[in-house]
Amino acid sequence: MKGRRPQRNNKGDGGANKRSRFVLFLDFNEGGMGLNNNKAKVYAVKYCSYVLILLALYVLQTTPGFLSVFGIKPNLVIPAVVCIAMVEGEFVGGLLGALGGMLLDLGAFSVFGFYSIQLLVICVAIGLLVIYLMKNNLLSAAILCGGTALFLGITQFFFLYALWGYEDVFRLYLTKILPTGVYTTVFTPLFYWGSRKLYDFYQSKLEL
Amino acid sequence: MGDFFKSIRFKILVAVLAFLLAFMLRAAYTGGLAPMTSQILGILTNPLQKASASVSASFSGLFDRMFRSGEILEENERLKEENRRLTQRQLEFDKYKLENEQLKEYLDIKEKNPDFDFETAFVIGRDPNDRFYAFTIDKGSLDGISLHDPVITEDGLVGMVVEVGPTYAKVATILDVMLEISSYDSRTKDIGITTGRIDLAEEGLCQLTLLQRESGASAGDIVITSNVGGLYPKDLVIGTIREVRTESHGISLYAVIEPAVDVRTVKDVLVITSFEGQASAAE
Numbered sequence: 001m002k003g004r005r006p007q008r009n010n011k012g013d014g015g016a017n018k019r020s021r022f023v024l025f026l027d028f029n030e031g032g033m034g035l036n037n038n039k040a041k042v043y044a045v046k047y048c049s050y051v052l053i054l055l056a057l058y059v060l061q062t063t064p065g066f067l068s069v070f071g072i073k074p075n076l077v078i079p080a081v082v083c084i085a086m087v088e089g090e091f092v093g094g095l096l097g098a099l100g101g102m103l104l105d106l107g108a109f110s111v112f113g114f115y116s117i118q119l120l121v122i123c124v125a126i127g128l129l130v131i132y133l134m135k136n137n138l139l140s141a142a143i144l145c146g147g148t149a150l151f152l153g154i155t156q157f158f159f160l161y162a163l164w165g166y167e168d169v170f171r172l173y174l175t176k177i178l179p180t181g182v183y184t185t186v187f188t189p190l191f192y193w194g195s196r197k198l199y200d201f202y203q204s205k206l207e208l
Numbered sequence: 209m210g211d212f213f214k215s216i217r218f219k220i221l222v223a224v225l226a227f228l229l230a231f232m233l234r235a236a237y238t239g240g241l242a243p244m245t246s247q248i249l250g251i252l253t254n255p256l257q258k259a260s261a262s263v264s265a266s267f268s269g270l271f272d273r274m275f276r277s278g279e280i281l282e283e284n285e286r287l288k289e290e291n292r293r294l295t296q297r298q299l300e301f302d303k304y305k306l307e308n309e310q311l312k313e314y315l316d317i318k319e320k321n322p323d324f325d326f327e328t329a330f331v332i333g334r335d336p337n338d339r340f341y342a343f344t345i346d347k348g349s350l351d352g353i354s355l356h357d358p359v360i361t362e363d364g365l366v367g368m369v370v371e372v373g374p375t376y377a378k379v380a381t382i383l384d385v386m387l388e389i390s391s392y393d394s395r396t397k398d399i400g401i402t403t404g405r406i407d408l409a410e411e412g413l414c415q416l417t418l419l420q421r422e423s424g425a426s427a428g429d430i431v432i433t434s435n436v437g438g439l440y441p442k443d444l445v446i447g448t449i450r451e452v453r454t455e456s457h458g459i460s461l462y463a464v465i466e467p468a469v470d471v472r473t474v475k476d477v478l479v480i481t482s483f484e485g486q487a488s489a490a491e
Contacts, residue, residue: 055252055253055256056256058253059253059256059257059260060260061335061336062257062332062333062334062335062336062344063257063260063261063263063264063333063334064261064264064331064332064333064334064343064475065264065334066260066264071410071472072336073334073336074336075336075337090212090217090221091217091220091221094221094224095221095224098224098228101228102228102245102246102249103249103253104337105246106246106249106250106253107333107335107337107344108335108337108338109335109337109338109342109370109371109378109380110337111232111235111236112231112232112235112245112246113228113229113231113232113235114232116228117225117228117229117232120221120224120225120228121225124221128212156337161339161385164386166385166406167405167406167456168405168406168407169406171406171407172339172406175410176339177339180336180337184336
């Protein structure tokens, strides 16, 4: 077994109020409930910043013509949630994966839940993989981002097109779905670096 | 890892999964009606998408002029040729128009002007996961838009509303393989179904399928809607036939259509919220 296992500290500050308890309830990797108000604020800002980043990425990726190369556009939400799951672990990663998936469902023409359910499960698996099996480095991030993009592409291809028996359907996979997956993976280093920096920034605030 | 599956974190994640599954089932049951979570996210993101699309539109115009000069020259030549062809057609048209007016006068038939109700809309999003240039517009059910409303520009048909939220709607284009539009050749009156085709969609083309082998359809003919089924008004222009080919099974023909509207780059559209002969979404 490689990698790290997050240390869970269940010792809490006895004087924590209800608000900090609520925010820290979300922070299971750090042991959960019972820290002071200052740390509660840091956690709140941290999770809000993740949500805002995902919203901004969704808006950017659906902007007509943005980063479009020969009609292929990258799916920026995918590398973002994968890299966040790598640094934050299975729980926060899973929840943000579900949010990212809901955003993809909002823009996509599939039934609601198609991407959110898949990304929830995938991000939980990624969080656990990084804890127990894989090293948390750029190569792992690239493999996981590429794998996720291709897996989502394959499920989309199968359920939305192949299953319905359209003519020449493999052409769609080769000319559109596969290039979209590859183009999405290209952005992995940027998101891996960004999520590590963001995580380290908030960790340093928490350790103060 | 066993700890994780026994922990409260795992139970919360399973609860979220169950919640998403419930919404998925509801979405599948209600069809094009956006679920509550999508509606909330849509309301949050639509203003941002609108702003982002406006900025993108102004930049793309600038870059188009800078980088697409060769393409524009080629297009200019093509348009000149088309202009010559259209001028010739115009002469014929004027002749037929005069004849038609005389006939109408003679038969005392009033020309029918279909009562369309329009809603203008702006394209605010194009999803990277969609393969047939589908897009999201900035108007929804609060503006009177409903499921299956036809979407057009002044040049012709663009597609159909396939999902509606309060402030947004998703539009599938005529290049989509899932859309089937009853239509006919305006010259020969040969009927068929206009739909997308994967290999043609890459070039921004679609097809008129199920043409009989005896069909007289040929390049240059205009394909228009026929209102069979009540989803589209009669006589909306879809596009011009580029060529006629035999289907792989050899039983019928299909015509490759160059749409009147380039749906890959369209930015402003009109949604027809009501028209004569419209079928309700429930039908």
